[in-house]
Amino acid sequence: MIIKPKVRGFICTTTHPVGCEQNVREQIEATRARGLDKQDGPKKVLVIGASSGYGLAARITAAFGYGADTLGVFFEKPGTEKKPGTAGWYNAAAFDKFAKQEGLYSKAINGDAFSHEARDKAIELIKQDLGQVDLVVYSLASPVRKLPDSGELKRSSLKPIGETYRATAIDTNKDAIIEAEVEPATEQEIADTQAVMGGEDWELWIDALDKAGVLAPGARSVAFSYIGTEITWPIYWHGALGKAKEDLDRAAGEIDKRLGEQDGGANVAVLKSVVTQASAAIPVMPLYIAMVYKVMKEQGLHEGTIDQLNRLFAERLYGGEAATDEAGRLRLDDWELRDDVQQACKALWAEVTTDNLFEITDYAGYKHDFLKLFGFERDDVDYDADVDPVRSFDVVEL
Numbered sequence: 001m002i003i004k005p006k007v008r009g010f011i012c013t014t015t016h017p018v019g020c021e022q023n024v025r026e027q028i029e030a031t032r033a034r035g036l037d038k039q040d041g042p043k044k045v046l047v048i049g050a051s052s053g054y055g056l057a058a059r060i061t062a063a064f065g066y067g068a069d070t071l072g073v074f075f076e077k078p079g080t081e082k083k084p085g086t087a088g089w090y091n092a093a094a095f096d097k098f099a100k101q102e103g104l105y106s107k108a109i110n111g112d113a114f115s116h117e118a119r120d121k122a123i124e125l126i127k128q129d130l131g132q133v134d135l136v137v138y139s140l141a142s143p144v145r146k147l148p149d150s151g152e153l154k155r156s157s158l159k160p161i162g163e164t165y166r167a168t169a170i171d172t173n174k175d176a177i178i179e180a181e182v183e184p185a186t187e188q189e190i191a192d193t194q195a196v197m198g199g200e201d202w203e204l205w206i207d208a209l210d211k212a213g214v215l216a217p218g219a220r221s222v223a224f225s226y227i228g229t230e231i232t233w234p235i236y237w238h239g240a241l242g243k244a245k246e247d248l249d250r251a252a253g254e255i256d257k258r259l260g261e262q263d264g265g266a267n268v269a270v271l272k273s274v275v276t277q278a279s280a281a282i283p284v285m286p287l288y289i290a291m292v293y294k295v296m297k298e299q300g301l302h303e304g305t306i307d308q309l310n311r312l313f314a315e316r317l318y319g320g321e322a323a324t325d326e327a328g329r330l331r332l333d334d335w336e337l338r339d340d341v342q343q344a345c346k347a348l349w350a351e352v353t354t355d356n357l358f359e360i361t362d363y364a365g366y367k368h369d370f371l372k373l374f375g376f377e378r379d380d381v382d383y384d385a386d387v388d389p390v391r392s393f394d395v396v397e398l
């Protein structure tokens with residue numbers, strides 16, 4: 001099959017298996033180049049949301065930075081003879097191949113991580129293959145959650161609270177600057193967003209793992225959050241998703257107490273804005289990312305997904321006691337939130353038009369990174385060559 005990109009709104013409906021494999025290889029090489037201290041890191045790791053974005057980068061950092069054995073959980077579609085699979089499927093297949101070449105344990109569960117079945121399967125595999133895990137990374141980003149007991153479907157909303165949000169944004173289909181308008185979330189939508197992206201599911205995971213005895217003494221857990229800046233606050237931190245992330249902070253406190261009893265602990269890690277499938281769906285994020293990337297690249301401060309996770313492991317989770325903010329969070333958004341970076345973004349925000357979009361922001365870089373997420377626009381891949389969309393690997397299907 002010859003596969004070319006087909007973009008619809010904020011997703012690309014096709015994916016390239018070879019391009020995805022090269023993306024994973026590149027992240028592995030970046031991690032190796034950091035020369036992390038293998039003695040001071042995780043050994044056996046469970047990553048929930050392990051197939052793309054920050055979860056994939058966490059898995060790569062654990063395995064290739066520290067030689068850790070990893071079990072990944074994700075929800076992806078395999079490719080068939082007729083149709084490519086999701087990018088996450090190919091990323092996970094590539095990870096599995098490279099980890100096994102390295103002699104590292106790698107196994108995965110493909111299914112709904114919000115279900116009790118996924119937790120039961122993970123516990124079974126940990127008992128069977130690893131005994132216990134010393135790190136649990138929680139990195140789910142999902143628009144829906146099926147509640148595990150009632151089966152009720154909850155949906156998250158990317159909406160402000162209280163007032164209609166009006167802001168400059170990019171129509172990524174037309175590469176044009178528009179005025180976006182988003183109606184405020186209802187009380188029900190806020191509660192539902194919290195049910196999907198808040199901390200309850202993370203707590204259910206830790207509760208199940210702990211009760212099953214598969215958490216090693218001193219085990220740690222980390223879940224990812226975003227706070228952002230004045231520019232994105234109305235739609236994110238002060239919006240429905242922000243309420244969900246506040247609930248993640250609450251859960252971190254509870255889990256930290258629980259794991260603390262065995263000398264372990266839990267934190268929320270606040271990460272910077274990067275191009276992922278999840279961030280592409282949030283109104284205003286593409287434009288904000290195009291600006292902040294421009295500024296941070298110019299200032300030599302740019303970090304991509306893998307750089308953030310390498311730094312999280314080496315300088316926050318391991319390598320001695322790391323400073324946390326007043327809410328106990330590990331902050332990796334420190335460079336992005338620097339005054340000079342934010343002032344420069346605000347200045348660009350006031351100036352941007354459809355005509356100067358490519359010139360004054362890094363929108364070209366944004367678009368490139370977006371297509372790269374699906375395996376496209378890589379110089380080292382021949383996109384006119386026939387490629388087999390079927391990739392199988394060591395994965396348990398739920």
Ligand SMILES: NC(=O)c1ccc[n+]([C@@H]2O[C@H](COP(=O)([O-])OP(=O)(O)OC[C@H]3O[C@@H](n4cnc5c(N)ncnc54)[C@H](O)[C@@H]3O)[C@@H](O)[C@H]2O)c1
Nearest residue numbers: 049051052053054074075113141142225226273274276278
């Ligand atoms: N992208 C950013 O700019 C950014 C910034 C800061 C924090 N974060 C946070 O990082 C976390 C991960 O986001 P991302 O941007 O890497 O997203 P992503 O879309 O790249 O990855 C999401 C992962 O979750 C998995 N997943 C989704 N629903 C699932 C389900 N029901 N069962 C099993 N797996 C499921 C996917 O398979 C994938 O592995 C989120 O908590 C997000 O808020 C993201």
